[in-house]
Amino acid sequence: MNAWKAELRLLFRARLSAGALLLLLVLTALSVAAGLAATARQQAVIARVEAAQGRDLASVTREYGKPDGDAGSAAYYTFHLTTDPPSPLAFAALGQRDVQPYVLRVRLLGLQSQLYESETLNPELALAGPFDFAFVLTYLVPLVLIALMHDLVSGEREAGRLRLLVSLPVSGRGVWGRRGVLRYLLVLGALLVPFVTGAAIARAPVVATFAIALAAALYVAFWWGLALWVAARGWSSAANGAALMACWIVLTLLAPALANAVISRAIPVARGVDLTLAQRERVHRAWDIPKEETFRPFFVKHPEWRDTPPVLGRFHWKWYYAMHEVGDEGVSAEVADYRQSMTDREVWTARLGWLLPAAAVQTLLHRAADSDLRAHLAYQRSIEAFHTRLRDFYYPYLFQERPFQKADFERLPRYQPRPSSASLPISPMIGLLVLAALVSGAAIRGVRALSSSAAREATGASPWGVRP
Amino acid sequence: MNFPGTKVPRVAAEEWRALVRNRVAMIASLTLAALLVTSALLGVEQRNATQAARARYQATADETFDAQPDRHPHRMVHYGQFVFRPLSTLAFIDPGVDGFTGNTVFLEGHRQNSANFSEARQSSLLLRFGQLTPAFVLQTLAPLLIIFLAFGAVAREREQGTLRLLVAQGLRPSEFAAGKLLAHVGVVAAIAAPALLVLVAAALAGLAPPVPSLLMASGYLVYLSIWAATALLVSLLVRRARDSLLVLVAAWMGVVILAPRILPELAVARLPTPTRIETDVAIHHELKQIGDSHNPDDPYFSEFKAKTLARYGVEKVEQLPVQWAGLVGMEGERLTSGLFDRHAREAFAREAEQNRLVRRFGVISPLIAMRQLSMSLAATDTESHQDFLEQVERHRYAFVQALNLLQVTKIPNQNAGADPRISADHWKTLPGFTYRPPDVLLLAGGRIRDNLLVLMGWLAVLLVGCGLAARRLEATR
Numbered sequence: 001m002n003a004w005k006a007e008l009r010l011l012f013r014a015r016l017s018a019g020a021l022l023l024l025l026v027l028t029a030l031s032v033a034a035g036l037a038a039t040a041r042q043q044a045v046i047a048r049v050e051a052a053q054g055r056d057l058a059s060v061t062r063e064y065g066k067p068d069g070d071a072g073s074a075a076y077y078t079f080h081l082t083t084d085p086p087s088p089l090a091f092a093a094l095g096q097r098d099v100q101p102y103v104l105r106v107r108l109l110g111l112q113s114q115l116y117e118s119e120t121l122n123p124e125l126a127l128a129g130p131f132d133f134a135f136v137l138t139y140l141v142p143l144v145l146i147a148l149m150h151d152l153v154s155g156e157r158e159a160g161r162l163r164l165l166v167s168l169p170v171s172g173r174g175v176w177g178r179r180g181v182l183r184y185l186l187v188l189g190a191l192l193v194p195f196v197t198g199a200a201i202a203r204a205p206v207v208a209t210f211a212i213a214l215a216a217a218l219y220v221a222f223w224w225g226l227a228l229w230v231a232a233r234g235w236s237s238a239a240n241g242a243a244l245m246a247c248w249i250v251l252t253l254l255a256p257a258l259a260n261a262v263i264s265r266a267i268p269v270a271r272g273v274d275l276t277l278a279q280r281e282r283v284h285r286a287w288d289i290p291k292e293e294t295f296r297p298f299f300v301k302h303p304e305w306r307d308t309p310p311v312l313g314r315f316h317w318k319w320y321y322a323m324h325e326v327g328d329e330g331v332s333a334e335v336a337d338y339r340q341s342m343t344d345r346e347v348w349t350a351r352l353g354w355l356l357p358a359a360a361v362q363t364l365l366h367r368a369a370d371s372d373l374r375a376h377l378a379y380q381r382s383i384e385a386f387h388t389r390l391r392d393f394y395y396p397y398l399f400q401e402r403p404f405q406k407a408d409f410e411r412l413p414r415y416q417p418r419p420s421s422a423s424l425p426i427s428p429m430i431g432l433l434v435l436a437a438l439v440s441g442a443a444i445r446g447v448r449a450l451s452s453s454a455a456r457e458a459t460g461a462s463p464w465g466v467r468p
Numbered sequence: 469m470n471f472p473g474t475k476v477p478r479v480a481a482e483e484w485r486a487l488v489r490n491r492v493a494m495i496a497s498l499t500l501a502a503l504l505v506t507s508a509l510l511g512v513e514q515r516n517a518t519q520a521a522r523a524r525y526q527a528t529a530d531e532t533f534d535a536q537p538d539r540h541p542h543r544m545v546h547y548g549q550f551v552f553r554p555l556s557t558l559a560f561i562d563p564g565v566d567g568f569t570g571n572t573v574f575l576e577g578h579r580q581n582s583a584n585f586s587e588a589r590q591s592s593l594l595l596r597f598g599q600l601t602p603a604f605v606l607q608t609l610a611p612l613l614i615i616f617l618a619f620g621a622v623a624r625e626r627e628q629g630t631l632r633l634l635v636a637q638g639l640r641p642s643e644f645a646a647g648k649l650l651a652h653v654g655v656v657a658a659i660a661a662p663a664l665l666v667l668v669a670a671a672l673a674g675l676a677p678p679v680p681s682l683l684m685a686s687g688y689l690v691y692l693s694i695w696a697a698t699a700l701l702v703s704l705l706v707r708r709a710r711d712s713l714l715v716l717v718a719a720w721m722g723v724v725i726l727a728p729r730i731l732p733e734l735a736v737a738r739l740p741t742p743t744r745i746e747t748d749v750a751i752h753h754e755l756k757q758i759g760d761s762h763n764p765d766d767p768y769f770s771e772f773k774a775k776t777l778a779r780y781g782v783e784k785v786e787q788l789p790v791q792w793a794g795l796v797g798m799e800g801e802r803l804t805s806g807l808f809d810r811h812a813r814e815a816f817a818r819e820a821e822q823n824r825l826v827r828r829f830g831v832i833s834p835l836i837a838m839r840q841l842s843m844s845l846a847a848t849d850t851e852s853h854q855d856f857l858e859q860v861e862r863h864r865y866a867f868v869q870a871l872n873l874l875q876v877t878k879i880p881n882q883n884a885g886a887d888p889r890i891s892a893d894h895w896k897t898l899p900g901f902t903y904r905p906p907d908v909l910l911l912a913g914g915r916i917r918d919n920l921l922v923l924m925g926w927l928a929v930l931l932v933g934c935g936l937a938a939r940r941l942e943a944t945r
Contacts, residue, residue, distance in 0.1 A: 027726075030730075034730075037733075037737060038733070038736075041736070041740070048743075049743055052750075053749065055749065059753070081745070096588070096593070099568060099586070099589055100589055103743055103745055104745075105745055113574075117581070117582055117744070118583065118584050118586065118589070118744075119582075120744050120747070121569075122741070122819045122823070122850070123565035123568035123569045123586075123850060124565055124732075124822075124849070124850045125732035125822060125826070126568045126588065127565060127568060127728070128728035129597075130729065131726075131729040131730050131733050135729060139725060140721075143721065147714075238710065242492060242616065245616070249609065249612065252597070253597065253598060253608065254609075256597035256598075260591065260592075260599065260600070261510060261599070261600050263592070263594065264587070264595075269590045272584075272585045273550075277528075277529065277532075280548070284546075314886050314887050342590055345592045346592045348592075349592035349593065349594050358597070359594065362593050373590075376589075
């Protein structure tokens, strides 16, 4: 135990090491606080919007909740609020929640023209991405590890202590193990103590918190292994530092940017525009064609209204809403395509995790925090389900021509926030595990080789075992 | 005594020789140059493809609009128009906020829609790692390479004792420092050359606006020189090369990676913005207070009716020579649009205030100043997007009112029948949207000047710092 204490003291005596660790602790704590503040802000926005919506609904109720009220007008003027509150773990990985809307109002009209409405967004602030735990983990932790590890061996050599260290009979090998493990644990501690505190404050589910902590431990292990492997190569401190920085640039900045360029080119998603254009054509064409043509596909889906009186005049609300539903229905293939291409982008990003630990850890964190593109698609699907409920609610009034009164406003369906779609994806976790194991394995072999070769060197033997 | 002038280039030449001999430095520089060329070519290709796609969409959307059958004009108000934002030429260097703003707006009556389908909303998280553009390489990666090449310029020679030797041979430390500076400014020029050559070539070929292109090229040269001067200054001040590298990498981290992420958090926390829904509800509420066209007893519209009747010299709306419902529609659109404009102006002002808060830190982080300068010159900054939205809103108003006017004049006021329609020929006479690309020097002149001044101020301060540090070197000779 004394040896560990001594190593710890040594580590903290170096200004750079102590400073890097302290900085990491402070930045992680800050990022967790910023994440918690951001999710609290989103909750507050939801509460504010709910209040505004409540006022709006009250005024609509006053206006259209008459004894002879008309369901068609009520449905036309009543907006229904849907919200997507942040998951408890969203503080750690805010993901796309800064660019995707998490409040949206819909009404009984065609959903496809309402679903893609974007929220007021200051694009310049979104440009760099959020400052959250995921950012600190992905970008900053490798740098701290590089600072702590790059001169682990070369520093000793440059100070002239290396031969002495490896020739110590008892602790020759143990010293690298201790130093390595100590650095790994300290970095992980600086990272996980604030994160777990944040998770406790946010009352995050234990399993998902543990999964994120595990992902963090594996990601740190990858960089730790890489840094140790380079340190054991026997180059100078400067060369180690440069090589590791180059790895950092490639693995966290360059390769992901390149991959994004490739993926967005390989899987284009202009279909979003296509589908809204198509839907508009379908809805508006309905004004120019006989009403039976609109009702035909509608009655196939809704046989229960087949026997209601036909629409004779120019306009009837039930025809109007039927035409909107048929318009949505007509582009369902395009909608599926559009969602599929977005899902494909996600899937390819996750696959990239087999090569890029940064992509793997981002995928994992955001999936567990339910704040990625998939989460937004789940929100869209839940709005769709709600919209179906709205139809089921309004159609009896419209087709049976029942009056829509004040009491009916109180019976309006309310959107319940979707259950979390968070999951713990196995494949990026295995990807991280494999990468971390490979690199750490190589590092440990490198350190062993270093100890034995340096030991031989110290006892006068050449690395080949025979004196040339 | 030699001519002092001849020693400076000599020192620079020696530094270049050392850099060329350093294999790692050469490989890193060549990699960066290759990246710049690749990203510029990718950028040109991407920009052209995006631009072509948007132009194609615009053409189809306009064609389908013109091809609509005979209809009541108000039906066309709801059929609406789609508008796609054309991409500026210089977006190939810096696409700016384009990936984060939607680029298509649906225009219809009674409503001001948002710009939808931004790339950021349809991409995986990879987009947030940064886009591989010349701007990303020049703003983020190039400084790191410069640091890496220059951190030891003075410190290494001091560590190895060659500095003492050179000074003993009669080289003045200020000449030494000037030579090193010359060497690394030369390196900066070489690093930036591929991208800047593409930029200048585009300007000369008339593909890109010349003055913004030149200003952009100079901006990047100044920005990168700031990093060279910083590296030299730290190298002059710090005893060991190792410490110099550490200080510089830490500065890069703070300025390039951390500041741009932390500052927006601050801005959002300090200056919250209302959501679209709240704005919509507020507009709806205010509208109710001004006047309700559906309410026959509404005071505003009763007055409007009285005025209109007086203007045409008739007693009842049925006697009007024009369609009364159309007139009410026009007046209603005028009222709502006034409210939309006010709320949009307020939203822009709030955004501007948030951005001002961040941009003020351009004084601390030259990256922020450079990013801003680059986006402004490329016409891909927030203000250019707002300019597009304003043009779109003006067009929306003109287009909706033109249709309302058709309703007023072409639909009979009395006995129009159950399904009054006007000829489809009218649709072609309606104005299509023509985007007038902003002259960035007019639109963003002040910001461009301020950011250039900030960058030059940084460079000046650093150069003075280098001079002082070199003099200190002289004192300790």
